[in-house]
Amino acid sequence: MSPRPARYHPALVTLHWLIALLVMLALIAGSLVISDMPNTEPDKIDALRIHAIMGVSIGALMLIRLLVRWRTAHPAPASTGIALADRLAPLAHGALYVLVLLMAASGIALSVQSGLGEALFGTGALPADFHAFTPRLVHGLIADLLIALIVLHVAAALYHALVRRDGLLRRMGFGAR
């Protein structure tokens, strides 16, 4: 077997940071702005149009990223020095993929059930309240789980960078592999 590279593939690195930015923007806009707007507010359609396009794009980028991840070589697993954390890391990374994909899927399911697509890109109107639809509850619940997992993920990255000082962030950066 060829030796493990020192960094992730540049395509995976690009996708990691692009998706990280888009997911954080969608989470912030969704929970702090859009969900607080009444559906009768005229600006809500414009905000949701951006949110839906962004959400579907995130889902597509995440699927592309899974393909790239599968086709490229990765660095050897990093160690935190804590056996339990080392065992949980791959699970947490897998859960990041699953939760992001579930956000996009529940958003699409919500659109289909509530007629959102028609309201955003046709002549339909927004429903009185999205909370009447089950996918809205799923969308809100998964958002909370995803926020918690991202906080943990960033805390772990900082632990590697500041406590272990093992240069882990460089693995998710550009440079010679």
Ligand code: HEM
């Ligand atoms: C929405 C935000 C984010 C998501 C969804 C996300 C997702 C992921 C996933 C799934 C991996 C595993 C790599 C793979 O196998 O594909 C990963 C690795 C990594 N992430 Fe993130 N990430 C996010 C934000 C961040 C942020 C803000 C930082 C920095 C503070 C960060 C630093 C890293 C590092 C350093 C690695 C490499 C870990 C290693 O070498 O094993 N991530 N990220």
Ligand code: HEM
């Ligand atoms: C990864 C992608 C996505 C993320 C991170 C995201 C994030 C969020 C968040 C954080 C909320 C507020 C949840 C709450 O406070 O309970 C929200 C609400 C919403 N999202 Fe998404 N979303 C994504 C994809 C989508 C997609 C693809 C659609 C539609 C096609 C969509 C449609 C909506 C709608 C209709 C609401 C409800 C607004 C309301 O209750 O007034 N989202 N989203």
